[in-house]
Amino acid sequence: MKSVFLAILIFLVSLSVGFAQNADTTSTKKLVYKLNIKENIAPAIWRQTNQAFAEADSLNADLLLIHMNTYGGTVLDADSIRTKIINSKIPVYVFIDNNAASAGALISIACDSIFMRKGGSIGAATVVNQTGQKMPDKYQSYMRSIMRATAESHGGDTIITAQDTTFKWFRDPKIAEAMVDESVYIPGIIDTGKVLTFTPSEAVKYGFCEGIAEDVPEVLEQIGIKDYEITEYKPTGLEKIIGFLVNPFVSGILIMAILGGIYFEMQTPGIGFPLIIAIIAAFAYFAPLYLEGLAANWEILLFLVGLILIAVEIFVLPGFGVAGILGITLSFTGLFLSLLNNINFDFEGVHPDRIMTALMTVIVALFGGFTMSLIVSKYIFTAESGAFKNLSLHSVQKIEEGFVGVDTSSKNLVGKEGIAYTVLRPSGKVKIEGKIYDAVAELGMIDKGDPVKVVKAEAAQVYVEKP
Structure with a gap:
């Protein structure tokens, strides 16, 4: 009888141990949320970062890992991203797959831990325009400041523990500043006249990298996370639509639709379908450019004022004079400038190729839209049959x-x-x-x-x- 009770007791103990092991296995599994930053830092990347952090928070992720390969981008968007990282309650690590230059360096230094692939680099954070020329000192001063502040946010003897792995943390603000300013001299690290860029081994040596890895699984292994699940950020449908609409070819089509809609509306009585098409096309043209930070409020206003002046010239004033010419000029300028990342009328940071692309997009679209409007109207409004045949007069009164x-x-x-x-x-x-x-x-x-x-x-x- 005792042997029976003993057997039952052993069975219950083994069963409880099994449950405990299963519960422990479940509890130690980590949720890793991965965000890819593999293009220039721009408003689109800032929006995606915001969405990624919100989703990671909603999923109660244990770690947010940025998989990075970028040559830089806009300072303001990079600053927004680094602020998001510094204030994050979820630990944020970055794996530099190849490059973390300029704005990418700023974002990386903001992260709780940096890992790099062999052959990668981090640094070269001098602010330059799209032609590669150094921007005035007011831009450099701002970049030096936020690089120092970001490094200082991880200063001291902070200890980060991930299971059995412990990292001792210290990022020298002066080294971060040397990545921006070639006048900074640090004995044994950088001479004056050169902007600092670290290789992976140099970054490890001077506290700007916690490890060298070949891929994401190796990064997680070095951190000490063995049992994990990765959830990767996927751009939303809206992000994909915005990316599609800002394509120069699509922008040209939308300009043609705006012009065509206005032209056909003038050929028909009342307010109808062509005007609706023009309004939708104008919204589809300006909205994504506005979200991308290209189209400013005043540039959109230029376009609208231009349309109003053209309408006044056609419907109110006799002939075609100053109002019409000014309206065409303002509308053209609004369409053109909305495609450029200019600051008011300062084009110092805009690459000449970008200017030519924007100019040709608007010119070709306007010319093509006007030509197609004339051709299409001939078949739509003069045909003996068709959906719009009753909108024009076909009979001859002799x-x-x-x-x-x-x-x-x-x-x-x-x-x-x-x-x-x-x-x-x-x-x-x-x-x-x-x-x-x-x-x-x-x-x-x-x-x-x-x-x-x-x-x-x-x-x-x-x-x-x-x-």
């Missing part, structure tokens, strides 16, 4: 069939009397039976208010004399 181009009702006024509505010298206006008509005095001048009599009517105009 004179021999009794059609005339003037109003003949004035002939009925011959012999009737009225008064001069204005002075007739000899032309002016008369009032007959409560209606105003264009009139010509047959003899001399007739003063305003004098009685008149219609003696004949020709070409919708009456001829009068004093009775």
